[in-house]
Amino acid sequence: MPRALIKVPARAKRGEVIEIKTLISHEMETGFRHSNTGTAIPRDIIKTFVASYNGEEIFRAQLFPAIAANPFITFHTVATESGTLEFSWNGDNGYAASEQVKISVE
Amino acid sequence: MGKTVSRKRRAGAGLPPSTRREVLQQAAAAAVGGVFAGLAARPAAATPAAMRAAIAEVIGEAKLNVGRVKLEIPPLVENGNTVACAVSVDSPMTATDYVKAIHVFNEKNPQPNVISAKLGPRAGRAAIATRIRLTDTQTVTAIAELSDGSFWSHSVDVVITLGACLEDPL
Numbered sequence: 001m002p003r004a005l006i007k008v009p010a011r012a013k014r015g016e017v018i019e020i021k022t023l024i025s026h027e028m029e030t031g032f033r034h035s036n037t038g039t040a041i042p043r044d045i046i047k048t049f050v051a052s053y054n055g056e057e058i059f060r061a062q063l064f065p066a067i068a069a070n071p072f073i074t075f076h077t078v079a080t081e082s083g084t085l086e087f088s089w090n091g092d093n094g095y096a097a098s099e100q101v102k103i104s105v106e
Numbered sequence: 107m108g109k110t111v112s113r114k115r116r117a118g119a120g121l122p123p124s125t126r127r128e129v130l131q132q133a134a135a136a137a138v139g140g141v142f143a144g145l146a147a148r149p150a151a152a153t154p155a156a157m158r159a160a161i162a163e164v165i166g167e168a169k170l171n172v173g174r175v176k177l178e179i180p181p182l183v184e185n186g187n188t189v190a191c192a193v194s195v196d197s198p199m200t201a202t203d204y205v206k207a208i209h210v211f212n213e214k215n216p217q218p219n220v221i222s223a224k225l226g227p228r229a230g231r232a233a234i235a236t237r238i239r240l241t242d243t244q245t246v247t248a249i250a251e252l253s254d255g256s257f258w259s260h261s262v263d264v265v266i267t268l269g270a271c272l273e274d275p276l
Contacts, residue, residue, distance in 0.1 A: 017230035030239070032216045053228075061223040066215050066239050068188040068270075074235035078228060 002026060004099045006087060011104050012079035020051065020059075023072045024089055024097060030065035046071055046091035054083040063091075079105045154245075157211050160218040161249065164209055165257045170249070174258040177210075177248035181263065186240040186270035191220075194233035195250040195258070205232035207251040214244040227253075239270035 007021040024046070031043025043065065051059040058077045071089075082105045088098040161170070178192040195205045204227040210220040223234050232250070240246070247261040 030216070056228075058228050059223065059225065061221055061234075063221055064217055064219040066212060066217065066220040068237040068239050072235075072237050074192075074233075075223070075225070076229050076231040076233055078230040 002089075002097045004087070004089075004097065006085075006099055006101050008085055008101045008103055009079075010102075011106065014079065014081070014105050016079045017076050018079050018103075019074060019076055020085070021072070021074045022049070022051075022087055022099075023070060025070050026089070026091070026095075028063075028065065028067055028069045028071065032065065044092045044095075046089045046095065048090045049073055050088050050090075051075070051077075052086050053077060054081065055086075079103065081105050154213050157213050157218040157247070160211055161209075161247070164222075164249065164251070168255065168257050171256060171258045172260070175208075175248050175250045175260040177246065177260040177262050179246055179262050179264055182265045183240065183267070185268050186242075186266040187268075188237045189240050189264070189266075190235070191238045191246070192233070192235035193248040193250075193260075194231075197232045197250075197252065199227055199230055199232055201227045202253070204253045205229075205250050206253055208232070208234055209249045209251070210238070211247045211249070212238075212240060212244055213246075214242045215240065220246070240264060240266050241269040242266055 002025050004022065004024040009018050012018050026046050028046065029041055029044040031041065033041050035041055045065055046063050049061045049063060050057060059075045061073060063071060082103060085101045085103060086098060088096070090096050174196045176194050179189060183189050191210065193208050193210065195208065197203065197205045199205065205225050207225065208223045211218050212220055220238050221236055225232055243265045245261050245263050247259055249257055249259045251257055
C-alpha cells in the first residue's frame with residue numbers, strides 16, 4: 001500500500017479558502033533511463049491526480065515524467081460544508097491509490 | 107633543429123604521423139571524440155521547438171499574453187531531481203472570471219510537458235505547487251488558461267548544476 005501524506009485543516013470557516021497539500025510515495029520512473037546493463041527501464045509514473053469534495057471534483061492534474069519522485073501537489077479550494085475530501089492517483093501498470101480526509105466546516 | 111622543422115611541416119601537410127608521440131596523440135583524440143559521440147546518442151531532448159509545439163497544442167490559435175501568472179522557481183538549482191515549483195495566477199476566481207487550467211512546460215527535458223492542472227471557480231485561489239525534475243539549464247514556462255479564453259504566461263530561466271532524468275540509477 002503506497003504511503004500518502006495529506007494536509008488539510010481539520011476545521012475551517014464556511015467560505016474560507018483552504019490549502020491542501022498532498023504527497024504520495026512513488027518513484028516516478030521516467031522511462032528515459034537505462035540500467036547498468038544498458039537496457040531501458042520502462043516508464044512507471046502516476047498519470048492523473050484527482051481530488052473531490054463530497055463527490056464533486058475540485059481539482060485534476062495530469063502528471064508527466066518531469067514530476068519529481070514522490071509527487072507533491074498543493075492546491076486550494078473553498079470550504080463549503082463538512083464532509084469528506086477524497087484523493088486518487090492513477091498511473092502506469094494499473095497503479096491506483098486513494099485516500100480520504102474528513103473536514104468539519106462551521 | 108632541422109629535424110623539428112621537418113616534422114612540423116609533415117604534420118601541417120596532413121601526412122600520416124610517423125613518431126610515437128604523434129601516433130599516441132591522434133589515438134587519444136579519437137578516443138575523446140568517441141566519448142562525445144556516445145553522449146550525443148542519448149535520448150533526444152525536447153528542444154525549444156518541441157516546447158513551442160506542446161504549447162501550441164494547448165493554446166491552439168489563441169494569443170499568448172505575458173503577465174498575470176507568477177512562476178516561482180529558484181533561479182539556481184543544485185539538484186535537478188527535485189525543484190520546487192509554484193504557479194499562481196492573478197484572478198478573482200468568481201463564477202464568471204476564473205482560471206480554467208494551469209500548464210507548465212520546459213525546454214530541454216526529454217519531454218516538454220511537466221504538469222497540466224484543471225481548476226475551477228471552486229478553487230478559490232488559483233495557486234498550485236509541486237516538485238519537478240529538470241535535466242539541464244533551461245527556461246521553464248507556466249501558462250494559465252482563463253475562463254474568457256485568454257492565455258497568460260510567465261517564463262523563468264533556471265540554472266541547473268546537477269541534472270535529472272538521464273543519470274543511471276544508483
